[in-house]
Amino acid sequence: MTVLVLGDQLNADVGPLADRPGERVLLIEAADLARRRPYHPHKLTLVFSAMRHFRDRLRESGRTVEYRQVERFADGIEAHLDADPGDELVVMRPPNHGTGDRLRELVERHGGQIEFVTNDLFLCSPDRFDDWAGEQPRYRHEDFYRFMRRETGYLMDDSEPVGGEWNYDEQNRETPPDDYSPPDPPVFEPDAITREVQSRVAETFVGSYEEPPYGGEWADPGPFRWPVTSDQAETALERFVTDRLAEFGPYQDALAAGEWALNHALLSPALNLGLLRPEAVIERVIEAYHERDVPLNSVEGFVRQVLGWREFMRQIYRREMPELADANQLEQSESLPPLFWTGETDMACLADVIDGVRTRGYAHHIERLMILSNFATLLGVEPQELNRWFHAAYIDASHWVTTPNVVGMGTFGTDVLSTKPYVSSANYVDKMSDYCGDCPYYKTKTTGERACPFNALYWDFLDRNAEHLSDNHRMGLVYNHLENKGEDEREAIRARAERLRERAQRSEL
Ligand code: FAD
Secondary structure (H helix, E strand, C coil): CEEECCCCCCCCCCHHHHHCCCCEEEEEEEHHHHCCCCCCHHHHHHHHHHHHHHHHHHHHCCCCEEEEEECCHHHHHHHHHHHCCCCEEEEECCCCCCHHHHHHHHHHHCCCEEEEECCCCCCCCHHHHHHHHCCCCCCCHHHHHHHHHHHHCCCEECCEEHHHCCCCHHHCCCCCCCCCCCCCCCCCCCCHHHHHHHHHHHHHCCCCCCCCCCCCCCCCCCCCCCCCCHHHHHHHHHHHHHHHHHHCCCCCCCCCCCCCCCCCCCCHHHHHHCCCCHHHHHHHHHHHHHHHCCCHHHHHHHHHHHHHHHHHHHHHHHHHCCHHHHCCCCCCCECCCCHHHHCCCCCHHHHHHHHHHHHHCCCCHHHHHHHHHHHHHHHCECHHHHHHHHHHHCCCCCHHHHHHHHHHHHCCCCCCCCCCCCCCCHHHHHHHCCCHHHCCCECCCCCCCCECHHHHHHHHHHHHCHHHHCCCHHHHHHHHHHHHCCHHHHHHHHHHHHHHHHHHHCCCC
């Protein structure tokens, strides 16, 4: 019997690692997984470095660890079963669709056996979610979130929510004052292991994100800064709770030029690799509420992200795959413009956010949703292509989490989890950020050479998708505005949108 630990299950306190302390452990560092997409080099460094640190920590604690560094994942399984024919592996169920089936097939082909157990790195089990969801065709996050609050007792006074409300979202839409300077997030300097991995990544994975598929200038990614051990991840959590949690709530939806982190937690890479458990993160934040009087709107706003959204997305992915990955209800077919890889655009908001992704493999939620996905959706980009880009470009990406976020929430490829698309014109960007002031495009103009591209693309998107969206009662108001535009104006918008699409493909925006 051997405990197989996958690269996103690096936690010794849960699952078979915790239940079977005497068993040998198998970790496989496979190059073929890193070649599947043009991943950001920091992403590859993070995963391999975290795996190697985890190996060393397990060995220090007295465990026998077989660490196989191989070209193909299948080679690692084969070598293990050659050395120990017929061995039985036990592993936590992987969240990505099809991985479990492929793993079983591989192990059995080489004469071994494999047992899958519940993945304790999530709070809601598939059975609990299925009980809650029943046969409903659509899912409502707010209902699920309340269900999870009741299930776990987090932020509950008996059967009532702490403070009397389930949700303090209306207090969480502020923008910071002009002179606001958010606390610096921690930097975790690469140690010898990380530096060795960085060299391997640089030497081995040519054709990665460093050489964007479209060519173009590529600035080197900035210094690597992410936590690669559970101790570092706990430090990151502590720094968030001490320095940034109090203002997480009010500025949760804000955007600010040059401020890539604002008050966000930056904990998704650690959570998604298992370095932090979701309950540990939630409980620490709730403790800060009791200990230090951190405002409830910040605490509840944060708990909603981890207890609600993260679990919700994971379960919807599980239930809606494989159809979810290909969903494209608006029949969008445009290619992703090269600027997503190169950052070459005069649009101040897009240029700043893409620069952050190229430098760090990170952008915060509103940047992902209301700048990048919004722009791609308005342009008409095929959801699958955008999903592949998010998957490759982000430090915290994995198919289970990008797919519902990009195909569901970001592009409205399906209506299973949202009732309307998250699209907006320059008006929203201007309201929530300070980008438009210094942008060469005019935020108030829709047509004309220097009109902000968000505007014509927004009205054109509504126009193109009227058949699908105009009956949606949540969109009645914007369709009234569109109706009020004369045919000449609508024609000018269509023409401008068409030119913008062409210019985007030529990197001339
Ligand atoms: P915070 O804003 O501080 O939030 C705290 C935590 O809540 C996050 O660490 C994360 O674990 C969780 N969370 C919040 N919203 C979501 C959500 N919608 N789905 C899942 N978890 C959530 N998240 C990823 O982990 N990986 C991705 O590849 C990813 N891609 C995304 C793509 C798009 C188009 C969108 C709209 C969202 C995506 N998200 C993804 C969700 C969310 O944007 C990130 O989890 C968040 O920005 C991570 O940064 P943070 O830790 O600073 O988060």
